[in-house]
Amino acid sequence: MSLLIDVGFDPHIIALAMDSNLRPEKPKQELDHEEEGIVEISPNGRYLRYNEILGSGAFKVVYKGFDKVYATEIAWNQMLIDDDLFQSSLTIDKLLSEAVLVKSLKHENITKCYDSWVDDENKTVNMITELFTSGSLRQYRKKHKGVDMKAIRNWARQTL
Numbered sequence: 001m002s003l004l005i006d007v008g009f010d011p012h013i014i015a016l017a018m019d020s021n022l023r024p025e026k027p028k029q030e031l032d033h034e035e036e037g038i039v040e041i042s043p044n045g046r047y048l049r050y051n052e053i054l055g056s057g058a059f060k061v062v063y064k065g066f067d068k069v070y071a072t073e074i075a076w077n078q079m080l081i082d083d084d085l086f087q088s089s090l091t092i093d094k095l096l097s098e099a100v101l102v103k104s105l106k107h108e109n110i111t112k113c114y115d116s117w118v119d120d121e122n123k124t125v126n127m128i129t130e131l132f133t134s135g136s137l138r139q140y141r142k143k144h145k146g147v148d149m150k151a152i153r154n155w156a157r158q159t160l
Helices: 083-087 089-104 137-143 149-159
Strands: 038-041 047-056 061-067 072-080 113-119 124-130
Touching: 047 072, 089 113, 089 124
Parallel strands: none
Antiparallel strands: 038 047, 047 061, 061 072, 072 124, 113 124
């Protein structure tokens, strides 16, 4: 079994690079009221977000989404930034730098990041990643209680 790592958001990462393409200049596309279940569209119009929550953590909520170009489901990771943090360009720059770093990672056991941007209007940072429906490692362990220690060691070795 391979271990899959979701690198998620870490607001304390050291800024590595700043990609100006992450702050889209064009306005959001209007939602077509006939498309049921769609609550948000990415600035480039490629990704759709549904109101179905797949998971949440301390910093983000993960929604089910759809990639119109490849006709595949995706995970739309959204982090709400409070007013004080949003006004700090250093904080936003660090988050965007992390997105640049995550997009550059290429490994079969690391969740792929396809796109990211800051939504100034809604004060969110968004990342589009591949979707995994099998759940987290914790959920897997709870479901399969008799996992051999050798397998657990193998998973741990893959994360290092």
